[in-house]
Amino acid sequence: MNFLSLYQPSPRRTDSAMQSDETLPQIAQRDSAAFAELYRRNLRAVYRYHFSRVSNIDDAQDLTAQTFLAAQEAISSFQGRGKFLTWLMGIASRKAADYFRRKRITLPLEAARQVEDHSIAPEAFANQQLSLEQVAQALRHLTADRAEAIALQIFSGLSVAEVGQIMGKSEAAVKMLVCRALKDLRKHLETTCESPDEF
Numbered sequence: 001m002n003f004l005s006l007y008q009p010s011p012r013r014t015d016s017a018m019q020s021d022e023t024l025p026q027i028a029q030r031d032s033a034a035f036a037e038l039y040r041r042n043l044r045a046v047y048r049y050h051f052s053r054v055s056n057i058d059d060a061q062d063l064t065a066q067t068f069l070a071a072q073e074a075i076s077s078f079q080g081r082g083k084f085l086t087w088l089m090g091i092a093s094r095k096a097a098d099y100f101r102r103k104r105i106t107l108p109l110e111a112a113r114q115v116e117d118h119s120i121a122p123e124a125f126a127n128q129q130l131s132l133e134q135v136a137q138a139l140r141h142l143t144a145d146r147a148e149a150i151a152l153q154i155f156s157g158l159s160v161a162e163v164g165q166i167m168g169k170s171e172a173a174v175k176m177l178v179c180r181a182l183k184d185l186r187k188h189l190e191t192t193c194e195s196p197d198e199f
Helices: 003-007 024-028 033-054 057-077 084-104 121-141 144-155 161-166 173-191
Strands: none
Touching: 003 121, 024 033, 024 084, 033 057, 033 084, 033 144, 057 084, 084 144, 084 161, 144 161, 144 173, 161 173
């Protein structure tokens, strides 16, 4: 099965597919079909996060698989105190940190330009590609914690509180990281773009 085919909706709905986000993780502790449904619901967010961090399709797929394997092994430790996605993205964040420790590389974030959005017109997509490439270049200049905060909030769609929980920082600290990261990105883009209105 092609990895990206998992983005397509499942043709048949199981009992697990009809469970709420709050009860499904508890059911998944004893039912593999429920875990498969959690996988289907959260695959895109985890993959986008990893791809935004490593800028490589194969590595992002490997990290995504590692994240879900680790989640399946540790599902019994999920207490249900927060959202399942927050717990899962904590695992994803640790897998990304392990990857960078092993590779000893800087944070390449050229990622977003390869994640296509087919719902926009070709002209708009071409313009989006250009700006995403510029942003990816600028993201390389961020510190690791600023890049992590941006990747978790923007590419995974987590709230400031959820990002703080994953990073072990207060909401105020996360807001400051994101604010400074956006300031740094804007400054870098202003110096590299012909016109500040370009981005």
